[in-house]
Amino acid sequence: MPVELTPSQALGLWHSVTLEQVRVDRRDLTLRQMAILLQIYLVPPPHTVRGLAATLGVTKPVITRALDTMGALGLVDRVRDERDRRNVVIKRTVEGALYLEKFGDLIINQGRKLSL
Amino acid sequence: MPVELTPSQALGLWHSVTLEQVRVDRRDLTLRQMAILLQIYLVPPPHTVRGLAATLGVTKPVITRALDTMGALGLVDRVRDERDRRNVVIKRTVEGALYLEKFGDLIINQGRKLSL
DNA sequence: GGCAAAAGAAACGCTTGCGTAACGATCGCC
DNA sequence: GGCGATCGTTACGCAAGCGTTTCTTTTGCC
Incomplete structure (x- = not known):
């Protein structure tokens, strides 16, 4: 069921969603951070640094830094993969x-308000 | 005509829009910059620094800096208001x-692709 | 056991954005 | 004409993100 706009x-x-988000949220995630967060929560796990880097088309340090930041905010968590200890598995959190x-x-509420 | 999601x-x-935007665009505007840009292009002029600051709920230097950055990218332009030379009127550009x-x-294309 | 390859993190120097505070230019108004 | 208020910008010190490079740990494989 596609969405026709x-x-x-x-x-x-x-416009309305972005505006409201700026007004409400002090965290101000970057576009990349938002993309990472959504990827983690909407796509079935497991998620790795390498995998996210490939998906977003960015370098690994970009992912590491974003996970640092969002980890500090409590939005994601990192756990070492015990089956291959080189990997880190990114975990979802309740807060995220x-x-x-x-x-x-x-988004839903702003969508409803759309008039034109 | 509301949009029901x-x-x-x-x-x-x-998710899909953010992801694609990250992959495609080198400019990587912040959420605030995006909000400002959309406000300028979707709401009838005139737009001033003060007005944008009030609308977004941020301080004036935030707007000044965002206009600096987006101005350098060619997305917006600034013109002194000749009727009240304290004001600066923000102008749209072709590139913006x-x-x-x-x-x-x-957005439209990613909306069409939505399956679930 | 040895060693190249892989994953993630850390280091480096740099750029950009932040909030607060101070500033110069311009206005309205008495 | 003077003067407080208003507008946008700049200055300041700081935090966060960037790309590149280097490092550490761990793996797979001969």
């Missing part, structure tokens, strides 16, 4: 799930 | 309009 609706939705749930509600 | 659709849309047009297309 007009150009006005598409940008209008992004709540964060995205709230964000999803924001 | 399920939670999966809302976050899924954000193109940027958002492309971004809108991205």
Whole structure:
């Protein structure tokens, strides 16, 4: 079931959601951090640094840094993979799930408000 | 005409758009910069630093810096208001309009691809 | 057991953004 | 004409992100 949007609706939705998010959230995640967070929570695990780097098309340190930051915010967690101790498996957290749930509600609510 | 989205659709849309934007765009605007850009292009002018700061709920230097950056990228332009020379009027640019047009297309296309 | 390959992190120098505070230019108004 | 208020910018010290390179740990394989 695709979502059909007009150009006005598409940008209008992004506009209102972005605006509201800036107003409400002190954390101000970057676009990359948001992409990583959504990837972790919407795509079935396991997630590794290397895998995320490949998916996003960025270098590994970018992922490491983003995980540092979002880990400090409690949005994700890192656990060493015991079966291959070179790997780190990125874990979801309750707080991260709540964060995205709230964000999803924001999108839905702003979508409903779209007039044009 | 509101846009009705399920939670999966809302976050899924954000996920795919964000991901694609990270992969494609080297500019990597922050959330605040994006909010400012959309505000400038979607809301009727005139736009001032003070007005944008109030709308976003941030301080004026935040707007000044964002305009510096986006100005250097050619996405916006600044012109002194001749009727009240304290004011600066923020102007749209062709490049900025193109940027958002492309971004809108991205949203629409990713919306169409949504499956669940 | 030895060694190249792989994964993630850390180090480096740099750029950009932040919040607060101070500043210069311009206005309105008495 | 003077003067407080307003607008946008700049300065400051700091935190966070960047790309590249290097390092450490661990693996797989001969």
